[in-house]
Amino acid sequence: MGFPTTRQRRLRVNAPMRRLVCQTKLSADNFVYPLFTCPGTNTKKPISSMTGCFHFSPDKIAEEAIEVASLGIPAILLFGLPEQKDAVGSQAYSEDSTVCQAIRQIKKAVPDLLVITDVCLCAYTDHGHCGLIKEGKVDNDPTLELLAKMALTHAKAGADMIAPSDMMDGRVGKIRSTLDAAGFSDIPIMSYAAKYASAYYGPFREAAHSTPQQGDRKSYQMDPGNSREAIREMKLDIEEGADIVMVKPALLYLDVICRASQTFDVPIAAYHVSGQYMMIQAAAEKGLIDRDAVMLETLTSIKRAGADIVITYFAKAAASLLKA
Ligand code: PBG
Numbered sequence: 001m002g003f004p005t006t007r008q009r010r011l012r013v014n015a016p017m018r019r020l021v022c023q024t025k026l027s028a029d030n031f032v033y034p035l036f037t038c039p040g041t042n043t044k045k046p047i048s049s050m051t052g053c054f055h056f057s058p059d060k061i062a063e064e065a066i067e068v069a070s071l072g073i074p075a076i077l078l079f080g081l082p083e084q085k086d087a088v089g090s091q092a093y094s095e096d097s098t099v100c101q102a103i104r105q106i107k108k109a110v111p112d113l114l115v116i117t118d119v120c121l122c123a124y125t126d127h128g129h130c131g132l133i134k135e136g137k138v139d140n141d142p143t144l145e146l147l148a149k150m151a152l153t154h155a156k157a158g159a160d161m162i163a164p165s166d167m168m169d170g171r172v173g174k175i176r177s178t179l180d181a182a183g184f185s186d187i188p189i190m191s192y193a194a195k196y197a198s199a200y201y202g203p204f205r206e207a208a209h210s211t212p213q214q215g216d217r218k219s220y221q222m223d224p225g226n227s228r229e230a231i232r233e234m235k236l237d238i239e240e241g242a243d244i245v246m247v248k249p250a251l252l253y254l255d256v257i258c259r260a261s262q263t264f265d266v267p268i269a270a271y272h273v274s275g276q277y278m279m280i281q282a283a284a285e286k287g288l289i290d291r292d293a294v295m296l297e298t299l300t301s302i303k304r305a306g307a308d309i310v311i312t313y314f315a316k317a318a319a320s321l322l323k324a
């Protein structure tokens with residue numbers, strides 16, 4: 001039955017009608033806000049490559065965590081910077097790392113805010129790769145030990161969830177068994193399962209000082225041309241014990257998010273990454289787009305594609321708007 005009996009515009013007639021039939025609603029409940037902690041005290045330093053983001057010393061980060069929680073955002077994703085880098089990323093798995101100090105401060109100040117920690121070596125190694133280097137190559141298996149050790153120090157410091165972002169094979173299983181053996185069987189793992197070798201991580205790498213000194217990450221992160229491989233990555237991570245699987249970056253990979261949500265019965269997370277965030281900020285600064293409208297439309301598209309959880313530097317701004 002077509003026009004004139006069918007009229008699609010009937011259900012778009014006014015705001016309440018549109019509200020009634022809207023299928024995808026953003027909520028602060030599904031946001032995760034990334035935060036960066038750096039060594040030192042009394043520090044809140046703007047990150048030059050990422051408008052609106054800061055490096056917080058552990059003693060300053062609780063203030064920010066309180067604000068995040070007050071906006072109704074349930075979780076943060078914590079990244080850390082070390083005091084010193086070395087070939088094996090020693091400070092990544094030190095019980096007194098910047099991240100562990102920050103976790104303790106945050107959990108003390110806002111026990112109800114979930115602290116998810118990024119587990120990877122790239123910010124801690126002097127070569128900037130996500131794993132150990134042997135004969136010029138990233139060496140998978142010995143890296144697993146260190147990642148598991150890092151995850152365990154975070155859990156001991158009070159982290160609520162572990163998010164490995166390194167893309168080594170087998171790390172989810174190794175982290176799961178290590179946590180379980182140490183009595184942390186209740187701590188979930190959100191794996192960066194389908195993580196692409198994307199050029200959109202640029203601003204983040206400036207923030208985390210984690211640009212590889214040589215080469216790129218293509219021997220461990222995925223080729224942007226592949227989607228079946230993403231399904232395989234996610235399947236393997238779920239088999240190894242991942243509770244939540246992530247697609248990263250979000251936007252350019254909405255097809256992957258869509259397939260993932262139709263294929264798996266675990267929650268799907270998607271990471272709206274630094275370069276995607278900054279393209280919107282930069283265009284808005286130039287007066288080319290309406291930042292808030294583009295932000296909400298963008299986050300809606302990620303959720304509509306099938307993401308249950310959206311990790312975004314816009315979490316605070318979007319949550320404020322949704323509250324208003
Ligand atoms: C570290 C890591 C990266 C991001 C999150 N964890 C960078 C990378 O893999 O080079 C990117 C986040 C962003 O761009 O917002 N493995």
Ligand code: ZN
Pocket residue numbers: 120121122123129130165166
């Ligand atoms: Zn890394």
